Amino acid sequence: MGLLDGKVAIITGAGGGLGAAYAKLFAAEGAAVVVNDLGAARDGSGADASAAAQLVVDEIRAAGGRAVANGDDVSTMQGGENILKAALDNFGQVDILICNAGILRDKSFPKMTEEDWDLVVKVHLKGTYCCTLPVWKWLKENSKPGVIIMTSSTTGLYGNFGQANYGAAKGGIYSFMRVLSIEGRKSGIRVMGLAPGALTRMTADLGYPENPLRLPENIAPAVLFMASDLAADHSGKVLSVSSQGVAEVKMVQTDGFRPDKPYTAQELAGHAQSIFFGAD
Ligand SMILES: NC(=O)c1ccc[n+]([C@@H]2O[C@H](COP(=O)([O-])OP(=O)(O)OC[C@H]3O[C@@H](n4cnc5c(N)ncnc54)[C@H](O)[C@@H]3O)[C@@H](O)[C@H]2O)c1
Structure with a gap:
């Protein structure tokens, strides 16, 4: 018995890297998978809609699994609707959506062009929206529970030099995930976030030391866990999954300064120790 028997999963950007690893594992665990990938270069240029996704589908089918390729662009509403249509036309339903497609255009802030900003925000943030909305509506209209996993990043949660567009x-995506996890609660739609750390073409030039726990196949079990009923009690949470292990990342607040009368900025400075976690 597989953990995803009878389920249909859409995985975006699954022609390579992390998404391909998720697709293969999900199919091996019984899910029918829509393998979406536009076939873009790392910076979002170009599109070879057929090749990458189809190769992953061929591999899944050769192993006895069920999958179909889709080459739509996640960052358009039409693309998101077509991706859902591929699931419904081929498998009749959708239970799981993994928003994973992504690109990078790293530059220090003053060197980052408006186009660099717009394209990265469009593919990641708007792409997550464009794929989620049709699936969300279908789940609600059909009174179905579901799981949506949105891919954030440590850059989005903590910040990182040279990634203003990507971090924003x-x-x-983290905030979007939080809001939808609250909106989905009543209808049994779980929404989770993921901050992965893996060796893929996206990180190939960062000089990570070799570590088998960085391979996409070794990140995929955590995503399977999040998508399966093993994590049925969890929604609205973001997991960091990397060679360092698996851990929840949370927004936290200090005890703070709690006044009982109006105060001045100068007085606040005297309470810095209880307002801040510490010096930078
Ligand atoms: N690798 C890491 O360490 C790491 C760290 C943090 C976050 N992430 C995130 O994980 C996700 C997967 O990244 P990866 O490392 O596997 O990178 P990757 O470049 O191997 O995979 C991304 C895939 O998305 C596809 N894609 C790009 N634009 C698309 C579009 N408009 N429509 C459909 N498909 C599109 C690409 O063709 C590519 O196959 C991304 O969202 C990335 O930001 C990765």
Whole structure:
């Protein structure tokens, strides 16, 4: 028995890297998978809609699994609707959506062009929206529970030099995930976030030391866990999954300064120790 028997999963950007690893594991665990990938270069240029996703589908089918390729662009509403249609036309339903597609255009802030900003935000943040909305509506209209996993990043949660566009998009995805997890509660739609750390073409030039726990196949079990009923009690949470292990990341607040009368900025400075976690 597989953990995803009878389920249909859409995985975006699954022609390579992390998404391909999720697709293969999900199919091996019994899910029918829509393998979406536009076939873009790392910076979002170009599109070879057929090749990458189809190769993953061929591999899944050769292993006895069920999958179909889709080459739509996640960052358009039409693309999101077509991706859902691929699931419904081929498998009749959708239970799981993994928003994973992504690109990078890293530059220090003053060197980052408006186009670099717009495209990265469009693919990640708007792409997550464009794929989620049709699935969300279908789940609600059909009174079905479901799981949506949105890919954030440590850059979006903590920040990182040279990734203003990417960090803004990934931070937005975290907040989007939080809001939808609250809106989905009544209808049994779980929404989770993921901050992965893996060796893929996206991180190939960062000089990570070799570590088998960085391979996409070794990140995929955590995503399977999040998508399966093993995590049925969890929604609205973001997991960091990397060679360092698996851990929840949370927004936290200090005890703070709690006044009982109006105060001045100068007085506040005297309470810095209880307002801040510490010096930078
Ligand atoms: N690898 C890491 O360490 C790491 C760290 C943090 C976050 N992430 C996130 O994980 C996700 C997967 O990244 P990866 O490392 O596997 O990178 P990757 O480049 O191997 O995979 C991304 C895939 O998305 C596809 N894609 C790009 N634009 C698309 C579009 N508009 N429509 C459909 N498909 C599109 C690409 O063709 C590519 O196959 C991304 O969202 C990335 O930001 C990765």
